[in-house]
Amino acid sequence: SMFADRTAPGADVQSLWRSARSARCEAKTCQTGKISTAEAATQSHTARDAVVQTEQSKDAVQDFQQEVQVDYIGLLSFLQRVEDAVIKELNKNWKSHAFDGFEVNWTVQDETVLCLHTLSYPEAQDQNLQVTSVSWNATGSVIACSYGRLDDGDWSTEKSYVCTWNLDRRGLNPQQPDLVVDVPSSVMCLAFHPSQPSLIAGGLFSGELVVWDTSRTEDPVIWRTGMTDDTHTDPVYQVNWLPDSKHRNHARLLSVGTDGKILVWREEQDGRLALAEGFAIVAQQIPRSTRLKKVAWGEAAVGVTSLSFSPFDAGVFVVGVEGGYCLRCSTGAQSPALPRPGGSVPLRAPAELAFSPHAGPVYSVSCSPFHRQNLFLSCGTDGQVHLHSMLQTQPLFALQLSKKYLFCVCWSPVRPLVFAAASGEGKCLLLSIKLSVLGEVHLFDLARSMQKPTVSLKQSVGDCPVYCLEFNIKHTRLLAAGDAAGIVKVWQLSSDFTEQGPREMSHLEQLASEIMD
Numbered sequence: 001s002m003f004a005d006r007t008a009p010g011a012d013v014q015s016l017w018r019s020a021r022s023a024r025c026e027a028k029t030c031q032t033g034k035i036s037t038a039e040a041a042t043q044s045h046t047a048r049d050a051v052v053q054t055e056q057s058k059d060a061v062q063d064f065q066q067e068v069q070v071d072y073i074g075l076l077s078f079l080q081r082v083e084d085a086v087i088k089e090l091n092k093n094w095k096s097h098a099f100d101g102f103e104v105n106w107t108v109q110d111e112t113v114l115c116l117h118t119l120s121y122p123e124a125q126d127q128n129l130q131v132t133s134v135s136w137n138a139t140g141s142v143i144a145c146s147y148g149r150l151d152d153g154d155w156s157t158e159k160s161y162v163c164t165w166n167l168d169r170r171g172l173n174p175q176q177p178d179l180v181v182d183v184p185s186s187v188m189c190l191a192f193h194p195s196q197p198s199l200i201a202g203g204l205f206s207g208e209l210v211v212w213d214t215s216r217t218e219d220p221v222i223w224r225t226g227m228t229d230d231t232h233t234d235p236v237y238q239v240n241w242l243p244d245s246k247h248r249n250h251a252r253l254l255s256v257g258t259d260g261k262i263l264v265w266r267e268e269q270d271g272r273l274a275l276a277e278g279f280a281i282v283a284q285q286i287p288r289s290t291r292l293k294k295v296a297w298g299e300a301a302v303g304v305t306s307l308s309f310s311p312f313d314a315g316v317f318v319v320g321v322e323g324g325y326c327l328r329c330s331t332g333a334q335s336p337a338l339p340r341p342g343g344s345v346p347l348r349a350p351a352e353l354a355f356s357p358h359a360g361p362v363y364s365v366s367c368s369p370f371h372r373q374n375l376f377l378s379c380g381t382d383g384q385v386h387l388h389s390m391l392q393t394q395p396l397f398a399l400q401l402s403k404k405y406l407f408c409v410c411w412s413p414v415r416p417l418v419f420a421a422a423s424g425e426g427k428c429l430l431l432s433i434k435l436s437v438l439g440e441v442h443l444f445d446l447a448r449s450m451q452k453p454t455v456s457l458k459q460s461v462g463d464c465p466v467y468c469l470e471f472n473i474k475h476t477r478l479l480a481a482g483d484a485a486g487i488v489k490v491w492q493l494s495s496d497f498t499e500q501g502p503r504e505m506s507h508l509e510q511l512a513s514e515i516m517d
Contacts, residue, residue: 112494113491113492113493113494113497114491114492115489115490115491115492116167116478116490116491116492117165117167117172117174117488117489117490118174118487118488118489119143119145119163119165119174119175119177119487119488119489119490120174120175120486120487120488121147121161121163121175121177121180121486122175123161124147124160124161124163124486125485125486127158127159128149128486129147129148129149129158129160129161129486130147130148130149130150130151130467130482130483130484130485130486131145131146131147131467131468131482131483131484131486131487131488132146132147132148132149132150132186132187132188132189132467132468132482133145133146133187133188133189133190133467133468133482134190134468134469134470134480134481134482134488135190135191135192135200135470136192136470136472136473136474136478136480137192137193137197137198137200138192138193138194138195138196138197138474139197139474140472140473140474140475140478141166141167141168141474141475142164142165142166142167142178142192142197142214143164143165143167143480143488143490144162144163144164144190144192144200144214145162145163145190145482145488146160146161146162146187146188146189146190146202147160147161147162147163147186147187147486148160148186148187148188148205149186150188150467150484151484158185158186159182159183159184160183160185160186160187161180161181161182161183161187162179162180162181162183162187162190162200162202162212163177163179163180163181164177164178164179164200164214165177165178166178167490179214179217179220181212181220183202183204183210185204185205185206185208186204186205186235187202187203187204187205188202188203188204188205188235188236188237189202189203189236189237189238189239190202190239191239191240191241193241193251194241194251195251198213198214198215199211199212199213199214199222200212200214201239201241201253202239203232203235203236203237203238203239203255203257204235204236205235205236206227206235207227207231207232207233207234207235207236207257207259208224208225208226208227208231208232208236209224209225209231209236209239209253209255209265209273210223210224210225211223211224211253211273221271222271223267223268223271223272223273224271224272224273225265225272225273226272229343229344230263230274230275230278230343230344230345232255232257232259232261232263233257233259234257234258234259234303235257235258236255236256236257237256237257237258237304237305237306238255238256238305238306238307239253239254239255240253240254240255240307240309241253241254242254242264243314244266250266250267252264252265252266252267252276253265253273254307256304256305256306256307256319257303257304258303258304258305258322259303260280260281260282260302260303260304261278261279261280261304261347262278262279262280262281262304262307262319262329262350263275263277263278263279264276264277264278275343275344275345276345277345277348278343278345278346278347278348279329279331279333279337279347279348279349279350280337280347280348280349281302281304281319281321281327281349281350281351282302282337282349283302284349302321302322302323303321303322304319304320304321304322305320305321305322305361305362305363305364306319306320306362306363306364306365307319307320307365308365308366308367308376309367310367310374310390311367311368311369312372312374313374314331315330315331315332316328316329316330316331316374316390317329317330317331317350317367318365318367318376318378318390319351319365320361320362320363320364320365320378320380321361321362322361322362323357323361324357324358324359324360324361324362324380324382325354325355325357325358325362326354326355326357326362326365326376326378326386326388327351327352327353327354327355328351328352328353328355328390329350329351329352330350330352331350333348333349333350333351333352334348335348335349336348336349337349353390353393354393355378355386355388355393355394355395356386356393356394356395358378358379358380358381358382358384358386359380359381359382359384360380360381360382361380361381362378362379362380363379363380363381363405363406363407363408364377364378364379364380364406364407364408364409364410365377365378365409366378366409366410366411366419367411368411368416368508369411369413370411370416370505370508371416371508371509374389374390374391375387375388375389375390375396375508376388376390377409377410377411377419378409379401379406379407379408379409379421380405380406381405381406383400383401383402383403383404383405383406383423384398384399384400384401384406385398385399385401385406385409385421386398386399387399401421401423402423404423404424405423405424405465406421406422406423406424407422407423407424407465407466407467407468408421408422408466408467408468408469409421409422409469410469410470410471412471412497412498413471413473413476414476414498414500415497415498415499415500415504416500416504416505416507416508417504417507417508418497420469420471420479421469422465422466422467422468422469422481423465423466424465424466424467424484464483464484464485464487465483465484466481466482466483466484467482467483467484468481468482469481476493476498477492477493477495477497477498478490478491478492478493479491479493
């Protein structure tokens with residue numbers, strides 16, 4: 001046949017389209033160029049405030065003037081009628097005491113007394129040394145204490161220390177003083193210079209006086225008396241800086257000791273303290289019952305334990321003596337004291353008046369910084385605080401604070417009616433038995449009570465007496481106290497003890513006059 005089914009082999013045709021297109025493909029990306037930005041601010045150089053006020057019409061002004069017109073004739077007639085009554089009421093209000101003691105104070109009142117710092121030097125405590133004196137420097141930020149011993153023992157050969165702490169220093173370590181000065185003899189008293197914060201004077205058990213410059217860490221001693229015929233022969237119990245009338249930039253040092261001498265020293269270029277003038281308390285000037293015998297003075301000297309100058313008369317000062325008396329003295333005294341062998345300067349006898357005594361040695365006296373009749377406080381081993389006026393021999397009052405010793409009393413520098421006292425302990429050395437009370441700091445406010453302390457601060461846990469006190473004149477809320485355990489505590493007083501009332505001065509005058517009458 002012509003047509004028949006037939007299967008032909010398949011034909012394979014390879015495509016070149018995909019491979020050709022793939023060869024021409026390229027990878028590409030698209031990114032705009034880097035965009036730069038800038039910030040700008042616009043501020044006008046000057047500013048001006050503008051207000052819009054409509055003008056007042058003339059009619060309104062006239063109406064206002066008519067409203068405030070005063071009938072002066074009628075007003076004068078009224079004032080004349082009530083004048084006598086108004087004056088009478090004003091006089092009555094002026095004499096009224098209804099608001100005495102009231103003072104508006106917008107600050108937050110702190111009614112508590114706090115212990116801010118408890119300072120000590122462990123090496124001194126290991127030797128059982130006691131804090132014998134404390135002193136604030138001229139800025140009120142640095143506290144110094146002296147270590148020694150006030151009880152029995154071989155004081156003259158025992159090493160002691162002077163330590164300082166800057167309370168404003170960051171990272172204050174209460175057991176690591178900023179400065180420690182080694183002293184070969186017990187330091188009995190200290191006093192910072194009144195205007196140079198780095199200078200501090202100390203009196204030693206050996207009778208010497210030393211002045212240290214706390215800014216010199218290598219060799220802080222800049223002046224000293226040395227052991228001469230002029231030096232005290234007994235321990236020095238108080239040092240004071242005195243202004244030098246001849247040289248304003250210089251100051252002199254006054255020292256008192258139980259050898260009966262009150263000595264004034266001047267600075268020399270070679271580092272010596274030379275004796276400028278001196279006084280001596282002798283038995284002939286005080287009542288016979290208080291005369292104490294000193295062999296070196298021909299049985300004539302009476303030991304001086306404390307001294308305080310009158311703030312209102314630089315030539316008047318009060319001393320406390322071992323016999324229990326307080327004596328009013330004058331720097332202008334010309335009567336010679338009994339001669340002593342070897343001294344370069346003749347000594348004068350300054351005592352003018354003997355006050356009614358304590359029943360034991362006087363340890364501290366303090367003149368009031370406010371009262372012009374020269375009130376002063378004294379305390380001693382009889383446990384009493386006496387308030388005296390220099391105008392009479394009998395005390396204005398005697399406060400029995402303790403049956404044991406009182407070692408220090410101090411007026412407040414800012415409150416005329418406030419003072420502090422430090423209580424201690426008694427010892428019967430023969431039996432070595434302690435008859436003690438807790439060491440305390442007592443704060444008195446005479447405006448509240450004349451019979452008992454307003455606040456009693458517990459200085460230590462044990463039965464350790466408090467030997468020394470000092471208010472801070474610059475930071476008036478601070479009070480430092482040192483004790484027999486070798487501890488210095490810095491107390492922050494409440495506002496009650498630092499803010500003076502509006503009539504407090506007149507209250508003090510009235511209090512003194514009422515007692516004297």
